[in-house]
Amino acid sequence: MTDLAAPTTTRKDWASDQEVRWCPGCGDYSILTAVQLLMPEIGAKREDTVFISGIGCSSRFPYYMNTYGVHSIHGRAPAFATGVALSRPDLHVWVVTGDGDALSIGGNHLLHALRRNVNLTIILFNNQIYGLTKGQYSPTSEAGKVTKSTPFGSLDHPYNPVSLALGAEASFVARTHDMDRKHMMEVFRRAYEHKGAALVEVYQNCNVFNDGAFEAITAKDNRPSMLIPLEHGKPVRFGPQGEKGVVINDQGRAVIVDVAEVGEERLLVHDESRPDPSVAFALSRLANGPHEPTPIGVFRAVERPDYGSLVARQMDEAVAKKGPGDLSALLRSGTTWTVEAGQ
Amino acid sequence: MADSVVSSSAHSPSRPNGHRPQPVDRVVIRFAGDSGDGMQLAGDRFTASSAIFGNDIATFPDFPAEIRAPAGTVAGVSAFQIHISDHDILTPGDHPNVLVAMNPAALKAHVPDLEPGAAILLNSDAFDERSLQKAGYVADPRTDHSLDSFKVYEVPMTSLTMEAVKPSGTKARDAERSKNFFALGLVSWMYSRPPEPTLEWVAKRFAGNDMVRQANTLAFKAGWNFGETAEIFESAYEVKPAHLPAGTYTNISGNTALAWGVVAAGQLAKLPVFLGSYPITPASDVLHELSKHKNFGVRTLQAEDEIAGVGSALGASYAGALGVTTTSGPGLDLKAETIGLAVSLELPLLVIDIQRGGPSTGLPTKTEQADLLQAMYGRHGEAPVPVLAPSTPGDCFYTVIEAARIALKYRTPVILLSDGYLANGAEPWRIPEVSDLPDLSADVRQASSPNKVLPDGSEVFWPYLRDTETLARPWAVPGTPGLMHRIGGLEKADGSGNVSYDPANHDLMVRLRAQKVAGIARDIPPAEVDDPDGVGGADLLVLAWGSTYGAVQAAVRAVRAGGRRVAHLHLRHLNPFPANLGDVLRAYRKVLVPEVNLGQLRRLVRAEYLVDAEGLNKVSGQPFRREEVQKAILASLGSLGHANGNGASQQGRAG
Numbered sequence: 001m002t003d004l005a006a007p008t009t010t011r012k013d014w015a016s017d018q019e020v021r022w023c024p025g026c027g028d029y030s031i032l033t034a035v036q037l038l039m040p041e042i043g044a045k046r047e048d049t050v051f052i053s054g055i056g057c058s059s060r061f062p063y064y065m066n067t068y069g070v071h072s073i074h075g076r077a078p079a080f081a082t083g084v085a086l087s088r089p090d091l092h093v094w095v096v097t098g099d100g101d102a103l104s105i106g107g108n109h110l111l112h113a114l115r116r117n118v119n120l121t122i123i124l125f126n127n128q129i130y131g132l133t134k135g136q137y138s139p140t141s142e143a144g145k146v147t148k149s150t151p152f153g154s155l156d157h158p159y160n161p162v163s164l165a166l167g168a169e170a171s172f173v174a175r176t177h178d179m180d181r182k183h184m185m186e187v188f189r190r191a192y193e194h195k196g197a198a199l200v201e202v203y204q205n206c207n208v209f210n211d212g213a214f215e216a217i218t219a220k221d222n223r224p225s226m227l228i229p230l231e232h233g234k235p236v237r238f239g240p241q242g243e244k245g246v247v248i249n250d251q252g253r254a255v256i257v258d259v260a261e262v263g264e265e266r267l268l269v270h271d272e273s274r275p276d277p278s279v280a281f282a283l284s285r286l287a288n289g290p291h292e293p294t295p296i297g298v299f300r301a302v303e304r305p306d307y308g309s310l311v312a313r314q315m316d317e318a319v320a321k322k323g324p325g326d327l328s329a330l331l332r333s334g335t336t337w338t339v340e341a342g343q
Numbered sequence: 344m345a346d347s348v349v350s351s352s353a354h355s356p357s358r359p360n361g362h363r364p365q366p367v368d369r370v371v372i373r374f375a376g377d378s379g380d381g382m383q384l385a386g387d388r389f390t391a392s393s394a395i396f397g398n399d400i401a402t403f404p405d406f407p408a409e410i411r412a413p414a415g416t417v418a419g420v421s422a423f424q425i426h427i428s429d430h431d432i433l434t435p436g437d438h439p440n441v442l443v444a445m446n447p448a449a450l451k452a453h454v455p456d457l458e459p460g461a462a463i464l465l466n467s468d469a470f471d472e473r474s475l476q477k478a479g480y481v482a483d484p485r486t487d488h489s490l491d492s493f494k495v496y497e498v499p500m501t502s503l504t505m506e507a508v509k510p511s512g513t514k515a516r517d518a519e520r521s522k523n524f525f526a527l528g529l530v531s532w533m534y535s536r537p538p539e540p541t542l543e544w545v546a547k548r549f550a551g552n553d554m555v556r557q558a559n560t561l562a563f564k565a566g567w568n569f570g571e572t573a574e575i576f577e578s579a580y581e582v583k584p585a586h587l588p589a590g591t592y593t594n595i596s597g598n599t600a601l602a603w604g605v606v607a608a609g610q611l612a613k614l615p616v617f618l619g620s621y622p623i624t625p626a627s628d629v630l631h632e633l634s635k636h637k638n639f640g641v642r643t644l645q646a647e648d649e650i651a652g653v654g655s656a657l658g659a660s661y662a663g664a665l666g667v668t669t670t671s672g673p674g675l676d677l678k679a680e681t682i683g684l685a686v687s688l689e690l691p692l693l694v695i696d697i698q699r700g701g702p703s704t705g706l707p708t709k710t711e712q713a714d715l716l717q718a719m720y721g722r723h724g725e726a727p728v729p730v731l732a733p734s735t736p737g738d739c740f741y742t743v744i745e746a747a748r749i750a751l752k753y754r755t756p757v758i759l760l761s762d763g764y765l766a767n768g769a770e771p772w773r774i775p776e777v778s779d780l781p782d783l784s785a786d787v788r789q790a791s792s793p794n795k796v797l798p799d800g801s802e803v804f805w806p807y808l809r810d811t812e813t814l815a816r817p818w819a820v821p822g823t824p825g826l827m828h829r830i831g832g833l834e835k836a837d838g839s840g841n842v843s844y845d846p847a848n849h850d851l852m853v854r855l856r857a858q859k860v861a862g863i864a865r866d867i868p869p870a871e872v873d874d875p876d877g878v879g880g881a882d883l884l885v886l887a888w889g890s891t892y893g894a895v896q897a898a899v900r901a902v903r904a905g906g907r908r909v910a911h912l913h914l915r916h917l918n919p920f921p922a923n924l925g926d927v928l929r930a931y932r933k934v935l936v937p938e939v940n941l942g943q944l945r946r947l948v949r950a951e952y953l954v955d956a957e958g959l960n961k962v963s964g965q966p967f968r969r970e971e972v973q974k975a976i977l978a979s980l981g982s983l984g985h986a987n988g989n990g991a992s993q994q995g996r997a998g
Contacts, residue, residue, distance in 0.1 A: 047824040063829045068821040071831025079651035083658025112647035318637035325639030328777045334593045341589035
């Protein structure tokens, strides 16, 4: 305990002995690296760490972490993880999921984990495609997308995971991307430290079935003009020279402006702790897809009692009020009568 | 308040005015009225006072799925049947001796079930032309001689109630609602029930609402006094206490017994309980009851859906709790995939299915036993799961504990099949001493240290290194240092638990999981046949499971009383079957399998043991009557001695 900052584990301690089997060049590798590098930094304990996943490429993640882990059922990771988190508030429970897993087959569970504010750190790998089933469109694929199941173009309107999470009043919502390890690690660290449900959307490249889906915004040269970094307490601005900014207009919409035209003082100052999610939602609506300037960073981080703590408190209150359970008394809690021998 | 019924009106339960109760050994009473008439409450209170009085009882609530079905119609009739007796009884009775009918629809719906000579107590105020029409009567049944074979008592219950409750200051519209207490008071007088338990209950239940408390008290007393004074009742009856085994008793329904069994299992295993559940009829009461007992370390989650109910329960089991989920048929469909995961993860999980009429939404408030094959086989792949079924409301308690024992010891999901009949039916239950219940904690054995030494000398934890005797794998709970491991739905290598696509390994793992479940047969009691002549002595074996116990046993006793030889085997363990089941079945020339489905157990035993079992099958949403089973037994006995396997199968014979 002499030096709290000195990590007691290294990245190697967090890697399992299993060979990583994602396609070479997959964005998942960089996310795995970011998480494995982060763990020693934040001083996490391997035995108290649980990774729960659903089904899909991203959901193989737990096999590669030297922690407790469960590769569960398609879409059901938040449900399984809710049981773990409620039973064991002492554990740190991560959920690793993808756009099909979390938003299509498992949409219901994600919504309810977020609204209940279950103490979960949820990393949503969004590659806008079904990879494991070899290339069908996903609920985040752009309309018109031509895939194996949509040879004439997808007719579906995609959803925006950040907007969805804010609509469910998630207490922590953030976005990052697989091309920037430092940003990923910082956002993951914030999510880890958040008490309650934290959702992080990671734009992740599937180089086999949807290569370059995010290139327009995440390629190194494009980032300054296409990524809008959200930083708490700072005006929202971007561009190679910071010449662009975001204001909230009269209708409550977030719009991009030239700072020179409107003046810096009119720019929106980002407040992630705002109780009302509307401004964060407006920010999430800035881009219609990863081809327009897109906000990244923490959209929202508010304090709200986490579900596990509320459950634990009710349990404690019950014991305080009624005393620890007495089985014999429970069985006699209704009306009873006695039959004597030989009666 | 103890003797208040009478003190206020100068009558007493000892009937000083000359009404000597006539002793009867048993009586079946059915309270019937509109869904909103409070018949379930009246039946419930009559049950409680009879139980306290010491009668043996069996009850059968039967109500529509709609919360408020169209008033006055046959579809909206809600009924509660209770059988009270001075000796031990097994069923709620086939044919009521007394029908309380609060309106014409209730009369119409239930007259066909009555015993000839039965007493009918009519609320004559409800027999106006419109109500008769609504019930579908063309002529007034009171005057068209259709009730000639019964004793009909017309009592203006609504108006007498309204008059009686006036002192309470209740508004007319509300006053009328106490008429169920009037009916209860009248029937309580007829059958010499002690009034105190009911009046004490009313005082307690409505302590916060003085007006309602007074109104119900006054209505009950008015009903009682009406019986006492009205000339129309020639006598009251008395059903003496039954000779039950010594002990302390309480009145228990199947759902309450299930919930208490879950609490007990957690205590006996020294594990916290986690219930993940989604509301569904007729299972919700188990969720309600368990939600009250947080001080026992019981966490309950009303999940967003059935899938999350079982998913969170399995997650809790993974994390070291006793994970439990409760549901009914449609929910079991949805949980199938997670039960399959539990088979693969080899974690303890309790799945409680309170069966109702299916398929699809089916008959939500009616009973059926048609989920057996689903419990056995309703998952993709080879996914065997132990299956158990309780036989009576009180047995639900012990069966849950046994299911938990198997789940914990063998690290497996276990499906318990109750049904709507057990769920809502009630019986006097001899309360066990906690010290007599099995200790489940020895079966928990959560892992605390590595279990494998690698060739290089390093000690590691292998999650799928099995116990050689039980074939159960170690349960290493997150938070345990040094035992970190990854598991999932993908096939695992024997021992290490790492993902494996090796063909021979999959073949081995499928067989190991099957062997593990099959091996439980060595750890459960052998089948015990009820055969006075010893195993194989009787001419016919009646093989049954679950809630048919009462009707089957009553039928078997009745047939024996007629001098015929019949045996009864009632199964609690349906997968695996008791090890000696095949021998027992083959010891009899004929086997009859009564089930509230189209022959699911029969199919299983025929497939497993090549036994030419006959079926008695009924799928009307109603439990068997004793006489239906009795008739089938006699028919089956009658066909003995004719051509072998004469094909006169009773399959499809309905009651």
